Amino acid sequence: MSKILIVGGGYAGFYTAKKLEKHLRHGEAEVTMVDPLPYMTYLPFLPEVAAGSIEPRHAVTSHRRHLKKTNLVTGKVTKIDHAAKVATITPVVGEAYEYAYDQIVVTAGSVSRTFPIPGVADEAIGLKSIEEAVAVRDRLLDNFDKAAVLPAGPERDRLLTVVVVGGGFAGIETFAELRSLASALLKDYPQLTIDDTHFHLIEAMGRIMPEVSLPTSHWVLKNLAQREATVHLDTQLQSAVDGVIQLSTGESFESDLIIWTAGVMASPSLRNSDLPIEERGRLRVQADLRVVDDEGVVEGAWGAGDNSAVPDLTGGGVGGFCVPNAQHAVRQAKRLAKNLVAVLRGESTVEYKHKNLGAVAGLGLGVGVFQSGKIAVKGFPAWVMHRGYHGLAIPMWERKIRVFGGWFWNLVLGRDNVALSKREAPREFFEAFASRPKA
Structure with missing residues (x-):
């Protein structure tokens, strides 16, 4: 069987693995996904989590619960030697080891982009x-x-x-x-x-x-x-x-x-690879999501999401590339999975093309904005649209139900405004009164 390695379990990684499970025939390929976290975070919900409108666990999706056919490794891919098709995996516990693959999907995502401002x-x-x-x-x-x-x-x-x-x-x-x-x-x-x-x-x-x-x-x-x-x-x-x-x-x-x-920037982990990187630190890929260099397609290498410079064929992207957002990452992952399966079967690939559907934002309880072309909606209707869109967009129905259920009970009971900051030092209570041996 072909060995497929997915680097990162965020939007693009999770959806690539999920769709590969759907499209691959039994015994056609073995899929392994490596990520230091056991879940995918639905980033558009983070402002509402910070405001106490969403329970934190409801804004994440468990890898192990929803990826039953994928080998999951909790750790990081710390080096990629694509010339030899070998990746170095460093698990959270134990020694680093080398993993040989046939196809690699780089979906390491992005990190906060900062500047050297004092403090x-x-x-x-x-x-x-x-x-x-x-x-x-x-x-x-x-x-x-x-x-x-x-x-x-x-x-x-x-x-x-x-x-x-x-x-x-x-x-x-x-x-x-x-x-x-x-x-x-x-x-x-x-x-x-x-x-x-x-x-x-x-x-x-x-x-x-x-x-x-x-x-x-x-x-x-x-x-x-x-x-x-x-x-x-x-x-x-x-x-x-x-x-x-x-x-x-x-x-x-x-x-x-x-x-x-x-702002954000592509994950710095890409620097520890021999895959082609453009000037902004993103993986160079063509419209069908295969990695390319100056000589053409790099066989066996794929990229999607925030860490990849994916051409925007609609002409609407900044600098000609898709902007780093969830709307693109999810759709790129689905197309990547289909294209990867097509390549394994000797079939042709399809280019990724998606026109932005618009933008919707929540601005606190009861306030929002929506923009699609020249159409703009403001205030309460836009807030309802925001919650409806994102509530349905988070992956897996069990997550959707938890999110909508939380919103309903918040409407009835009010926001749960209790801080749990002491969780940062959970042994503090025990240590304060624990008996110790006499000196």
């Missing part, structure tokens, strides 16, 4: 994982508890100041969802008012959300301003040392919660 690496947190989203939620809830027992002053202001860097979809959704959460919390803290909370979004460009029209982005700015949330356009973050925010406009204030959402 960012030490003080900020990203929003690319479920763990980060939960940590953001717990931090904001804990800060409200702390601020409620403090008098008005710099220390309380710092605790109740939230800074989001980046005005793309991820940044705006995170910013608006956290503003919604903070506003809802105020009813439980009579010591605090909305004037005590300070929300700042920093965007280097002159506009937010480039995926929507300019009038729609202006509506979002107006809506955020009405909710006491400040957006700084044409502004760069210059320093965040010790939580002290220094902006290019000369403004300065302190924050205890700094969230970085200013």
